[in-house]
Amino acid sequence: MNPVNNENVLEVQGIAMSFGGLMALSNLNFQVKRGIIKGIIGPNGAGKTTLFNIITGSFPPTNGTIRFKDRPIEHLKAYKIAERGISRTFQTIELFGNMTVLENIMLGCHTRIRPSFLASGFKFPQSGRKEKQILERGMRILKFIGLNDKFNHLAENLPLGEQKMVEIGRALASEPELICLDEPAAGLNETETHLASSLIKAINAKGITVLLVEHDMRVIMNISDEIVVINYGQKIAEGSPEEIQNNPRVIEAYLGSEA
Amino acid sequence: METISFAGQLFQYLITGLTVGSIYAMVAVGFNIIYNVTDIINFAQGEFVMLGGLIMVFFHVAVGLPLILAFPSTVILVTAVGILIDRLAIRPIRRPSVLTLIIATIALSILIKGAAMFIWGKDPYDLPAFSGRNPINFIGAVIQPQYFWVFGFLVFIAVALTFFFDRTIIGKAMSACADNPDAASLVGIDVKRMVLLSFALSAAIGAIAGIVITPISLMEYDRGAMLAVKGFGAAILGGLGSFPGAIIGGLILGSIESFGAGLVHSGYKDAFALIVLMAVLFFKPSGILGDIEISKIKRF
Amino acid sequence: MLRIAKLPIAIFAVLIILFPWVAREIPAIDHYTDIMVFVGIYCLITLGLCILMGYAGQISIGHAAFFGIGAYVSAILTVRFGINPWACMLIGTAVSSAVAVLVGAPSLKLKGHYLAMATLAFGIVIFIIFNEEIEWTGGPDGMSGIPGLSLFGFAFDSAEKYYYLVWSFVILAFIFTINIIQSGTGRALRAIHASEPAAGAMGVNISKYKIIVFVYSAVLASLAGSLYAHYLNFINPSTFDLFFSIKLVIMIALGGMHNLWGAIIGSGIITFLSYEWLHYFEEFEVIVYGAILLLVTVFLPNGLVGVPGIVKGWFRR
Numbered sequence: 001m002n003p004v005n006n007e008n009v010l011e012v013q014g015i016a017m018s019f020g021g022l023m024a025l026s027n028l029n030f031q032v033k034r035g036i037i038k039g040i041i042g043p044n045g046a047g048k049t050t051l052f053n054i055i056t057g058s059f060p061p062t063n064g065t066i067r068f069k070d071r072p073i074e075h076l077k078a079y080k081i082a083e084r085g086i087s088r089t090f091q092t093i094e095l096f097g098n099m100t101v102l103e104n105i106m107l108g109c110h111t112r113i114r115p116s117f118l119a120s121g122f123k124f125p126q127s128g129r130k131e132k133q134i135l136e137r138g139m140r141i142l143k144f145i146g147l148n149d150k151f152n153h154l155a156e157n158l159p160l161g162e163q164k165m166v167e168i169g170r171a172l173a174s175e176p177e178l179i180c181l182d183e184p185a186a187g188l189n190e191t192e193t194h195l196a197s198s199l200i201k202a203i204n205a206k207g208i209t210v211l212l213v214e215h216d217m218r219v220i221m222n223i224s225d226e227i228v229v230i231n232y233g234q235k236i237a238e239g240s241p242e243e244i245q246n247n248p249r250v251i252e253a254y255l256g257s258e259a
Numbered sequence: 260m261e262t263i264s265f266a267g268q269l270f271q272y273l274i275t276g277l278t279v280g281s282i283y284a285m286v287a288v289g290f291n292i293i294y295n296v297t298d299i300i301n302f303a304q305g306e307f308v309m310l311g312g313l314i315m316v317f318f319h320v321a322v323g324l325p326l327i328l329a330f331p332s333t334v335i336l337v338t339a340v341g342i343l344i345d346r347l348a349i350r351p352i353r354r355p356s357v358l359t360l361i362i363a364t365i366a367l368s369i370l371i372k373g374a375a376m377f378i379w380g381k382d383p384y385d386l387p388a389f390s391g392r393n394p395i396n397f398i399g400a401v402i403q404p405q406y407f408w409v410f411g412f413l414v415f416i417a418v419a420l421t422f423f424f425d426r427t428i429i430g431k432a433m434s435a436c437a438d439n440p441d442a443a444s445l446v447g448i449d450v451k452r453m454v455l456l457s458f459a460l461s462a463a464i465g466a467i468a469g470i471v472i473t474p475i476s477l478m479e480y481d482r483g484a485m486l487a488v489k490g491f492g493a494a495i496l497g498g499l500g501s502f503p504g505a506i507i508g509g510l511i512l513g514s515i516e517s518f519g520a521g522l523v524h525s526g527y528k529d530a531f532a533l534i535v536l537m538a539v540l541f542f543k544p545s546g547i548l549g550d551i552e553i554s555k556i557k558r559f
Numbered sequence: 560m561l562r563i564a565k566l567p568i569a570i571f572a573v574l575i576i577l578f579p580w581v582a583r584e585i586p587a588i589d590h591y592t593d594i595m596v597f598v599g600i601y602c603l604i605t606l607g608l609c610i611l612m613g614y615a616g617q618i619s620i621g622h623a624a625f626f627g628i629g630a631y632v633s634a635i636l637t638v639r640f641g642i643n644p645w646a647c648m649l650i651g652t653a654v655s656s657a658v659a660v661l662v663g664a665p666s667l668k669l670k671g672h673y674l675a676m677a678t679l680a681f682g683i684v685i686f687i688i689f690n691e692e693i694e695w696t697g698g699p700d701g702m703s704g705i706p707g708l709s710l711f712g713f714a715f716d717s718a719e720k721y722y723y724l725v726w727s728f729v730i731l732a733f734i735f736t737i738n739i740i741q742s743g744t745g746r747a748l749r750a751i752h753a754s755e756p757a758a759g760a761m762g763v764n765i766s767k768y769k770i771i772v773f774v775y776s777a778v779l780a781s782l783a784g785s786l787y788a789h790y791l792n793f794i795n796p797s798t799f800d801l802f803f804s805i806k807l808v809i810m811i812a813l814g815g816m817h818n819l820w821g822a823i824i825g826s827g828i829i830t831f832l833s834y835e836w837l838h839y840f841e842e843f844e845v846i847v848y849g850a851i852l853l854l855v856t857v858f859l860p861n862g863l864v865g866v867p868g869i870v871k872g873w874f875r876r
Contacts, residue, residue, distance in 0.1 A: 056760050082762030094757035096750045106743075107750045111762030115743030117771050121735040127742055134743075174762055300672035351857045357671035358618060362812055363856045365620070365805060370849030377843055484801060488683065491676050526691040533680040540677045541665035 008067075009034040009178055009209050010055070015064035015074075017050055017233075024050045025233040028064070032178070037200065037210040039224035039241075041217075043253060047233040048213045049091055052180050055211070056088045057081040068178070083111045087176035089167040091183045091213075097156030101147060101166050102138050104155050108173025109134040138173065145169040145199060161192035168199060172208075179203065180211045185219050197223055221245065229253065267399020272521045273514060278406045278475065280513020281413040282308070283532075285468035286490025287497065287505035288416060289461035295437035295500050296457040299360050303344065303368040305487030306375075307465025310337050312478030313375060315470045316384040326389060334466045340371070341462025345455045368483060375480035388474040405474045412471050416464055417506060433457065437500075485529060489516075492536035498546030508546070563737050563819070571823075575726050579719045591835075593718040596790060598830045599725035603783035605810045605822035606729070606736050607776030612808075613816030614740060615772045616752030617667060618675045620804050621682025625655045625777040627689055627799030629784025634702045634794055635695055644708050648785040655781035656774050663773040667766065682804045689796035701795025708789045721790050728786065729823075732779055736819055739775075748772060802845070806833075809852045815862025824863055 010032040017025040025047045032038045040048050054061045057078035066074040073081050087108075096104050113130040120127055142148040145165045150158065155166055164184055171179050184200065185193045197219050204210050204223075214220045220227065221241045229237040229244060231253040237244055244250055286304055293301045314336050318329035348367055352359055388405040395402045423430040435443040436453045444450045469478060493512045497504025512532050519531035539547065579592045604626055611617050632651035636642040642650075666677045689696050696702065708715045708724065715721045739745050747768055750758040759765050788794050806829060814825025829848075837844040859865055 058756060058759070077764075078756075078759035079762045079764045082760060088760050090757065090760075094754040094760075096753035096757065098753055099746070099749055103746055103749075107746050107758070107763075108761050110743065110747060110750075113743050114762075115747065117739065117744055117775070120742035120744040121739050123738045123742075131743065170757075170761065300676070302675075348853055348857065353857075354860055358612070358616075359856050359860060361618065361620075361672065361675050362808060363853060365808070366849050366852035366856060368849075369802070369805060369845050370853060373843060373846030373849055377846065381842075485683075488676065488680060492680075495673075495676070524691070527687060530684050530687045533684050536680045537677055537684070540669055540673055540680075544669060544673055 007034045008032060009069060010211070011065075011067040012051075012055070013065045013067065015051070015054060015061045015066065017047070017054060018062050023233055025054075025061070025230075028230070028233070028235055030228045030235060030238055032209060032211060033226075034177075034209055035204075035207060036225040037204050037212060037223055039220040039227040040211065040213045040230060041215075041220055041227060041244075042230035046230045048230060049182060050233075051230070052088060052182050052211075052213060055081075056086055056180060079111075082174060082176075085175075085177040086180065087171040087174045087178070088180040089164070089171050089182055089184060091186065093160070093163050093167060095155040095163055095166060095170075097154065099155060100152050101155055101158070102135070102142065102151040104166055104170050105138040105141050105173050106134050108141075108170035109137060111174045134173075141169045141173055144172070144202070146195075161188050161195075164188065164192075164196065165199070168196075168203070172203065176208060178209045178211060180213075182213050183215060184212070185214055185216045193219060264399050268521070269518075270398050271400040272517045274400050274402055274406065276514035276517025277510055278409050278513070279472075279517065280493070280510040281409045282468045282472045282486070282509070283489050283493040283512050284413055284506040284509025285416060285464050286486055287493035287509050288420070288502055289464045289468075290491055290494045291500055291502055291505050292461040292464070293457045294494075296433055296440075297349075297454050299349070299364070300491065301344075301458070301461070302361060302364040302487055303371060303483070304461065304465060304490060305483035305485065306368050306371040307337055307341065307462045307483075308469035308472070308486050309375060309478060309480065309483040310340060310371065311466030311469025312386070312473035312482075313379050313384060313469075313480070314466075315473060316386050316478065319386060320384075330470060333470055334463050337466035337469075338459045338463045341458040341460075341465075342455060344462075345458040349454070349458070350451070368487070372480055372483055379480055381480060383477040383479040384473070385477050386470075386473040389471075392474075403475060405471070409471045409475070412467055413506065416467065417502070420502065429456065488536070489532045492532050492539070495536060495539050495544070496547055501546070504546055511547075563741065567820075568733070568737075572730055575730070576723075579722055583719075592722050594831060594834045596718060596722050596725050597787075597834060598827050599722070599729045600783045600787050600790075601807070601810065601826040601830055602729045602823050603725075603732055603786070604776075604780040604807055605814075605826045606732050606819060607779035608807055609811050609816050609819055609822040610736055610739065610745075610748070611772050611776040612811060613818070613821070614745060614752065615748040615769060617769060617773065618671070619678040619773075619776070620675050620801075620808060621678035621680075621685075622776065622780050622807050623799045623801070623803040624682045624685035625659065625780035626784040626787070626803070627685060627796070628655045628658060629781030630788040630794045630799070631689060631696055631702075631784075632781075633785040633788045634705045637706050637789075638702055638704055639695075644706055644785075644789055645710075648782060651785050652778045652781045655777045659774040659777035660770060663770045663777075664766070667769040667773060679801065679804070683801055686796060686800050689799060696796070699796060701793060703793040705788050705792045705794065707792065708786075725786055725790075728782060733819065733823075740819065744768070806848065809848055811862075812855050813851060813862055815859075815864035817861060818864040821862045821864045828863075 008031040012028055012030050015025055015028040042048055053059060055066055057076050061074055065072050068084055068086060073084060096107060113134055115127055139148060142151050145168060147162060147165055168184060184196050188196060193216060200210060201223055212224065224241055227241055227244045228235060229250050236249045236253055237247045286308060289304050290300060293299055311333055315329060315333040318324045318332050319326060344367055348363055352363060389408050390404045392403060424434050432448045433453050433456060435448060436450055440450050489512060493509035494505050496512055497508030512535060515535055516528060516532045520528035578595060582588050582591045604622060608622055611619060629651040632654050633644060633647040636647040636650060637644055662681050666674055669677055690699050715724045747763045750763055751765055751768060755765055810825035810829045811822055813828060815821030833844060837847060840847060855862060
C-alpha cells in the first residue's frame with residue numbers, strides 16, 4: 001500500500017444515468033484518493049461498466065459531476081479525458097486486432113505524441129524522433145507486462161490472458177494518473193489471475209491510482225485499499241475490504257436474491 | 260385544361276407524390292425485411308423493382324399472358340432472383356463485414372442492371388394500365404385509375420405482412436430472428452433459412468412495386484439505383500427497421516419530391532429526395548418519428 | 560510492424576519512367592502511354608480512397624463528386640474567367656476541402672450503411688448540380704476549350720509529357736500517403752478502424768482524424784479532376800456519375816484496399832479494362848465490372864495483393 005494522503009484524484013458527485021427511462025445509476029457519490037487501489041463491486045447489471053463509461057467519457061451522465069484533479073470532466077469527450085490522464089481497459093476486449101502487440105502499445109502513447117497529419121506526411125524530423133521515443137517506451141512497457149518476445153504478433157492471435165495484459169499495457173502507455181480496469185481477471189485461469197493481480201499491484205506501486213471493477217472476490221479483496229459496492233445503480237456500502245466483507249447490506253445484495 | 264386552379268395543381272402534386280411515395284414505401288419495406296433479419300442493407304433492392312416491371316412487360320406484353328397469370332409469374336421469377344442472390348452471393352461471403360456486404364450488394368446491383376440492359380436494351384417499356392387509362396377528374400386533379408392499384412397494393416402488402424408476421428409460424432420465426440438471432444437459433448429456428456426467406460419476401464415486394472408502377476412511369480434497365488436510394492431514404496425517414504415508419508416515410512418522401520419538382524425546380528426532382536435523405540442522416544438518423552412510439556414498432 | 564519496403568517503390572518508379580520509351584517502340588502498345596495518363600489520374604483518387612476505406616475503415620460511394628468538383632472548378636475558372644490553370648487546381652482543392660468538411664463532419668459520425676448511403680446521395684446530388692446549372696457547367700453537353708497545362712513556358716501538350724506530369728503527382732502522393740500510414744497518424748487511423756471506443760479511450764480524436772483523412776482523399780480526387788480536365792480539354796457530367804464512384808470502389812476492392820499497392824494495381828487493371836480490353840463488350844462492360852466486384856468480394860477479400868498470401872497458405876498445408 002502506498003502512503004495515502006487525503007488528496008482526492010477523482011470525485012464522483014451525484015452521478016445519475018438513465019437510458020430511455022431506465023435508471024442505470026442514481027445519485028452515486030464517492031471519492032478516490034490519490035495512489036490507492038479502489039475496487040468497485042456489485043452484482044451483474046449494477047451499473048459498474050456504465051460508471052466506467054461515464055468516467056472515461058463514452059457518454060455524458062444524465063446528471064451529476066465528475067471531478068478529476070479538481071476539474072470537472074463529465075462533459076468532455078473520451079479523447080480529452082484520456083489527455084487529462086485517465087486511461088482504461090474494457091470488459092470485452094477492445095484491442096486493435098489487426099495491429100501488432102507493439103503497435104497497440106504505441107497507440108496507447110497517442111496522447112503524448114498527438115501526430116499531425118502534415119508532419120506525418122512530409123516526414124518532419126520531429127515526428128520521426130517521437131516515433132522512436134514511443135517505440136522504445138512501448139518495448140519497455142512490453143517488458144513490464146512480460147510480453148516483449150511477442151511484440152510482433154498480431155494482437156488478435158494472442159490467447160485471451162495475454163490480450164488482457166496487452167490492454168493493460170496499452171492503457172499504461174499513455175502515462176495515466178488514474179487507470180480504470182474493467183474486469184481484468186474475467187476469463188483468466190488461476191495462474192493468469194495471479195499474474196494480473198501482481199501486475200495491478202506493480203502498476204499501483206508506480207504511483208498510479210487504480211479504479212478496479214472485478215467479479216473475482218479474491219482478487220478484489222486482496223489488492224484493494226478501499227471498496228465501493230453498487231447495487232441497482234446505487235452505492236450501498238463503502239470501506240476497507242474487511243468492512244465490506246462484514247457489511248450486512250453487501251451480504252444481502254449478493255446472497256439475498258438467491259436466498 | 261389551361262385553367263387548372265392552383266389548389267387543383269397542389270392536389271395533383273399531392274396525389275402524384277403519394278403514388279410515387281407508395282412505391283418508395285414498398286422499397287423501404289423490402290429494405291426493412293432484410294435489414295431486420297440480417298442487418299444487411301441490400302443495395303440491390305431497387306433492381307427487384309426494375310426486374311418486376313420489365314419481366315411483367317415480357318410476360319404480359321411479349322408473351323401475351325393475361326394479367327392474372329403474368330402477375331404471379333413475374334413475382335415468382337423475381338423472388339427466385341432474390342433467393343439466388345442470397346445463395347450465390349451473400350451466404351458464400353466468409354468474413355461478412357458491413358463493408359463487404361455493402362460492396363457485394365452493390366456488385367449485385369450493377370450485375371443485375373447490366374444483365375437487364377443485355378436482355379431488354381436501353382429503351383423504356385410501357386405496360387397497359389390494369390384498368391385502362393381513362394383519368395378521373397377530382398377537385399381539379401387528374402387521377403389515373405392505376406394510382407388506385409398502387410395504393411391498393413400498398414395496403415395489401417401492409418395487411419399481408421401483418422398477417423404473416425403475427426399469425427404464421429414462419430413469420431413469427433422471422434420476427435424472432437430479427438429480435439435476437441442467437442436465441443432464435445437456440446430454440447431451433449434455422450436462421451439461414453430465415454435469411455433466405457427475407458431475401459425472397461423482399462424481392463417479391465419489390466416485384467409488385469415494379470409491376471404496379473410501370474404503367475404509370477414506364478420502366479427501363481437503369482432505374483434500380485435511384486429507386487433503391489430513395490427507398491432507403493424512406494426507410495431512414497421513418498426509422499430503419501420500422502414497417503409503419505417505412506410507409507409513412509415513403510409517402511412523405513414522394514410528396515416532398517413531387518411538390519419540389521412542381522413548385523421549385525423540375526430538374527432537381529431527384530435531388531430533393533436525396534437532400535432529405537442526407538438531412539435526416541445528418542440531423543436525426545433515428546428517423547423523423549424518432550422517439551414517437553410508432554417507430555419502435557418493428558411490425559405492423 | 561507495418562513497414563512498406565522501399566525497394567519495390569524504387570523499382571516501380573523506374574518502370575514508370577521507362578514505360579513511355581518502351582511503349583513508343585512497340586506499335587501495338589504505343590497508345591498505352593495515353594491510357595497510362597488516365598491510370599495515373601485514377602491512381603491519385605484511389606490512393607486517397609484506399610487510406611479512407613482500407614485503413615481508416617470509412618466508406619465513400621461518392622468520390623466522383625470531388626473528382627468532378629476539381630474538374631469543373633478548373634474548367635469554369637479557366638474558360639469563363641481566364642484564370643491560370645495551376646491556380647485553378649489549387650482553388651479546386653480548396654473548394655473540395657470545404658465541401659469535404661461540410662459533408663464529412665456530419666457524415667462521418669455515421670457508420671456502415673448510413674455513411675455509405677450519405678456519401679452515395681451526396682455524389683448523386685453533385686452530379687445533378689453539374690447537369691442542371693447550365694449557365695455555369697454547360698449542362699449535359701459539358702464544357703470544351705479547357706486549356707492545357709504549361710510550366711515556365713514548357714507545355715505539357717503531348718500524352719508523353721502529360722504522362723510524366725501526372726505520374727509525378729502520383730509518386731508524390733504515394734510517398735506522402737505511405738508516410739502517413741507508417742506514422743502515428745496511420746496508426747490512429749487503423750485504430751479507429753479496429754475499435755472506435757478503444758481509440759477514443761486512448762486519446763485519439765476520432766472525428767478530427769476521420770475528417771482529415773476524408774479531406775485528404777477529397778483533395779487528391781480534386782487534383783485528379785483538374786488534371787483530367789486540362790488533359791482532355793473537355794468535360795461533361797457523365798464522367799462523374801454514380802457508376803464512376805462505384806468504379807473507384809471496384810478499383811480498390813480488386814487491388815486490395817488494405818494495401819496502397821492495391822490502389823495502383825486496381826486502378827491499372829480497371830482503367831485498361833475500360834479503355835482497351837473491354838471494347839468488345841461495349842456498354843455491357845458493366846456486367847464484367849459487377850462480376851469482378853462480386854467475385855473479389857466473395858473469394859478475394861484482400862484483393863489481388865492478398866493472392867500471394869493465399870497461395871502461401873496452400874503450400875503450408
